[in-house]
Amino acid sequence: MKELMTGNVAIARGAFESGVTVGAGYPGTPSTEILENFCRYQGIYAEWAPNEKVALEVGIGAAMAGARVLVTMKHVGVNVAADPLLTAAYTGVNGGLVLVSADDPGMHSSQNEQDNRNYARFARIPVLEPADSAEARDMVGLALDISEEFDIPVILRTTTRVAHSQGFVEIKERVERSLKDYQKDTRKWLMVPAFGRMRRQSLGERLTRLLDYSEKTPVNFVLEGSPEVGVITSGISFQYVRETLPGASVLKLGMTYPLPAELIKRFAAGVKRLFVVEELEPHIEEFVRLLGLPVAGREFFPETGELSVAVLKRGFMAAGIIPEEKAVPVQSFDDMPAVPVRPPVLCAGCPHRGVFYTLHKLKLVVTGDIGCYTLGGLAPLEGMDSCVCMGASIGMSHGIDKASPELRGRTVAVIGDSTFLHSGITGLIDVIYNNGNTTVMILDNSTTAMTGHQEHPSTGKTLMGAAAPRVDLEGLVRALGVTRVSTVDPLDLSQLTEAIKAEVAASGPSVIIARKPCALLKREAKPPVTVDREACTGCKTCLKLSCPAISVNEKLCSVDPVSCIGCGLCTQVCKFGALVAEGGEAGA
Amino acid sequence: MREIDILLVGVGGQGTILASRILAHVGQAAGYDIKVSEIHGMAQRGGSVVTQVRMGEKVYSPLIEEGRADVILAFEKLEALRWLSYLKPGGSLLVNDQAIYPVPVLAGLAQYPQDITGYLKAKVKDTVVLDALGTARECGNARAANVVLVGLLARRLPFAEDNWQEALAARVPARFLDVNRKAFAAGYGIG
Ligand SMILES: Cc1ncc(C[n+]2csc(CCOP(=O)(O)OP(=O)(O)O)c2C)c(N)n1
Numbered sequence: 154m155k156e157l158m159t160g161n162v163a164i165a166r167g168a169f170e171s172g173v174t175v176g177a178g179y180p181g182t183p184s185t186e187i188l189e190n191f192c193r194y195q196g197i198y199a200e201w202a203p204n205e206k207v208a209l210e211v212g213i214g215a216a217m218a219g220a221r222v223l224v225t226m227k228h229v230g231v232n233v234a235a236d237p238l239l240t241a242a243y244t245g246v247n248g249g250l251v252l253v254s255a256d257d258p259g260m261h262s263s264q265n266e267q268d269n270r271n272y273a274r275f276a277r278i279p280v281l282e283p284a285d286s287a288e289a290r291d292m293v294g295l296a297l298d299i300s301e302e303f304d305i306p307v308i309l310r311t312t313t314r315v316a317h318s319q320g321f322v323e324i325k326e327r328v329e330r331s332l333k334d335y336q337k338d339t340r341k342w343l344m345v346p347a348f349g350r351m352r353r354q355s356l357g358e359r360l361t362r363l364l365d366y367s368e369k370t371p372v373n374f375v376l377e378g379s380p381e382v383g384v385i386t387s388g389i390s391f392q393y394v395r396e397t398l399p400g401a402s403v404l405k406l407g408m409t410y411p412l413p414a415e416l417i418k419r420f421a422a423g424v425k426r427l428f429v430v431e432e433l434e435p436h437i438e439e440f441v442r443l444l445g446l447p448v449a450g451r452e453f454f455p456e457t458g459e460l461s462v463a464v465l466k467r468g469f470m471a472a473g474i475i476p477e478e479k480a481v482p483v484q485s486f487d488d489m490p491a492v493p494v495r496p497p498v499l500c501a502g503c504p505h506r507g508v509f510y511t512l513h514k515l516k517l518v519v520t521g522d523i524g525c526y527t528l529g530g531l532a533p534l535e536g537m538d539s540c541v542c543m544g545a546s547i548g549m550s551h552g553i554d555k556a557s558p559e560l561r562g563r564t565v566a567v568i569g570d571s572t573f574l575h576s577g578i579t580g581l582i583d584v585i586y587n588n589g590n591t592t593v594m595i596l597d598n599s600t601t602a603m604t605g606h607q608e609h610p611s612t613g614k615t616l617m618g619a620a621a622p623r624v625d626l627e628g629l630v631r632a633l634g635v636t637r638v639s640t641v642d643p644l645d646l647s648q649l650t651e652a653i654k655a656e657v658a659a660s661g662p663s664v665i666i667a668r669k670p671c672a673l674l675k676r677e678a679k680p681p682v683t684v685d686r687e688a689c690t691g692c693k694t695c696l697k698l699s700c701p702a703i704s705v706n707e708k709l710c711s712v713d714p715v716s717c718i719g720c721g722l723c724t725q726v727c728k729f730g731a732l733v734a735e736g737g738e739a740g741a
Numbered sequence: 742m743r744e745i746d747i748l749l750v751g752v753g754g755q756g757t758i759l760a761s762r763i764l765a766h767v768g769q770a771a772g773y774d775i776k777v778s779e780i781h782g783m784a785q786r787g788g789s790v791v792t793q794v795r796m797g798e799k800v801y802s803p804l805i806e807e808g809r810a811d812v813i814l815a816f817e818k819l820e821a822l823r824w825l826s827y828l829k830p831g832g833s834l835l836v837n838d839q840a841i842y843p844v845p846v847l848a849g850l851a852q853y854p855q856d857i858t859g860y861l862k863a864k865v866k867d868t869v870v871l872d873a874l875g876t877a878r879e880c881g882n883a884r885a886a887n888v889v890l891v892g893l894l895a896r897r898l899p900f901a902e903d904n905w906q907e908a909l910a911a912r913v914p915a916r917f918l919d920v921n922r923k924a925f926a927a928g929y930g931i932g
Contacts, residue, residue, distance in 0.1 A: 157777065
């Protein structure tokens with residue numbers, strides 16, 4: 154039976170069919186749905202770890218214990234997990250371990266577009282790149298076989314278009330596998346320098362064997378075509394190549410580290426002009442150049458953003474491979490009215506909104522973090538100055554405090570609950586230990602909203618749906634040594650404003666926990682806000698909230714009764730009492 | 742077997758996903774190779790959403806090229822305008838006559854264009870504009886607006902009505918099936 158599946162669903166399926174019993178990861182687009190689907194199968198264990206480093210360590214432990222393991226994360230998650238990853242290459246595995254790195258060329262939902270094939274080369278571990286859902290499913294099993302045969306973790310690198318596109322996958326049965334025996338072997342697992350040196354040696358030997366394997370693996374294959382043009386490609390780019398140049402010879406590389414030098418040389422020898430088409434970094438291309446082969450790539454195809462058939466056509470036209478007249482006629486719509494952008498916004502009723510409205514009003518410097526709340530940095534809320542990576546808000550705020558007398562006492566770090574547990578805690582310890590003055594706001598909406606509402610260690614539930622102890626955020630930060638800890642309702646503007654003013658003015662570290670569940674999670678049945686047409690002056694102050702339910706037309710505010718959930722925030726900013734909460738003032 | 746490229750565009754939460762599922766189901770029953778592509782993540786938060794459905798003997802790229810879509814099914818007017826250049830010359834433009842203002846418009850920082858449907862009709866011969874929301878309401882549930890649009894789309898695709906009925910039964914939750922069958926028929930009837 155064949156089923157239409159996204160790459161992510163297919164990877165979960167592949168892991169199940171190949172006998173994986175342990176899955177671990179941290180959410181991150183475009184990887185999240187892998188574990189969300191995997192956890193629904195019988196006979197497996199799956200978990201969200203607090204961050205990617207822990208997820209990989211759980212995976213390494215499970216592999217050491219003899220299980221087949223799936224670890225998932227987005228590309229930047231691998232940065233967090235890089236420490237265990239680079240040494241796991243030395244230790245190797247017992248049961249097979251596949252690490253899915255979901256890259257995001259074009260940055261659909263990421264802060265950068267790093268190419269994680271670099272990690273394969275850096276860690277010296279194999280990387281497989283599927284081009285569609287069927288390959289994604291197959292390559293999970295293959296990666297596990299390689300992992301066990303060569304005693305090494307394997308990266309399965311997807312990209313957004315593979316992870317989130319659906320294609321047909323033929324469903325197979327699960328092959329059960331018994332745990333491999335664990336035998337104490339400190340020379341393999343205890344990476345002190347003396348043993349580390351031995352394992353480094355062993356890694357070299359394993360790689361030599363892998364090199365040989367990559368020359369023969371069926372996932373590196375040639376599609377015979379015209380000898381005029383040969384294209385080496387991998388991942389989703391393969392699809393664009395097939396569609397753009399149906400007749401060309403193609404060397405499709407499913408395994409892009411280590412690369413098969415002999416296969417590439419043979420392929421190059423059979424074609425007149427050789428191209429490499431790959432998204433992001435010239436990973437394959439540089440290797441081909443090092444082999445001394447004349448090759449073209451970067452001069453015709455960009456090294457940033459996604460490729461597409463259109464991009465390839467332009468490149469191959471410039472290279473003289475496709476005649477210019479083959480260009481698809483695109484109608485021009487020069488006289489089209491300007492199309493306003495439709496950026497994502499905080500939802501109507503989102504508890505984060507009040508925080509950024511207030512921070513902006515108080516003119517504070519706000520080091521931000523990553524989550525839905527990053528949208529609070531955009532106009533008109535503009536309540537955030539920076540966003541670098543998960544957890545960065547607290548350390549950066551502390552750095553500002555130590556560097557600038559002028560900004561000291563005017564700076565606030567803002568971080569979500571999931572992000573705080575991911576990598577904010579160590580930053581806060583730094584503030585406390587080094588006698589800092591930072592004010593940290595933890596926006597606790599009881600979920601990991603950004604990536605689609607995953608559980609985390611303070612939601613009281615696990616990925617598999619079991620009840621779990623909740624991390625008590627107030628208790629945790631007190632235990633770390635913060636004495637000024639307060640909890641506020643982010644939809645109560647006066648309470649929130651007072652708390653922020655007081656904590657920013659106070660010396661020493663403080664934590665404000667702004668607590669209210671995500672509006673999409675718990676819809677409080679409150680009637681929508683109504684407008685008193687007599688009272689409204691059309692002053693547009695309410696628009697500063699950037700609420701998708703509020704608009705002002707013809708000098709009169711209106712509230713969309715369908716999207717408004719009656720959170721009442723706008724009733725607190727209207728100076729004329731024109732916005733009326735039917736269910737009574739929220740938060741007051 | 743001809744290639745069919747369909748772009749479904751709208752705003753997060755408008756039900757483009759269910760529509761694409763129904764479409765893919767029909768295509769699969771008819772023996773097509775299919776790729777469906779959508780972007781998750783930030784888009785859920787009220788941003789533009791686009792689902793690309795490609796069918797044919799063998800489909801490689803999951804993405805539709807600019808100027809190549811046979812049909813654009815627009816769940817919102819402004820999104821029809823935004824994606825217009827993806828329609829192939831002679832393609833069909835099916836537009837729900839609904840305006841959802843983006844926040845920059847609500848905030849007075851940008852203008853929602855006037856008479857979008859007039860512009861679209863002037864540019865594309867086969868433009869059909871319908872009030873899917875109102876039609877769905879008449880059928881018994883405003884949330885079936887997406888299936889009204891699927892009905893409208895069905896007329897332009899080479900699949901038998903039975904296949905669509907079967908796809909509806911497979912993809913729509915049983916308790917909403919009646920309403921959705923009505924919604925589909927209403928859209929189909931508009932032609
Ligand atoms: C290292 C890393 N892992 C994962 C992500 C993806 N991601 C971005 S924010 C976020 C968590 C957001 O949750 P929270 O902090 O609770 O904020 P919310 O979205 O709920 O407001 C995740 C998983 C990332 N950007 N970087």
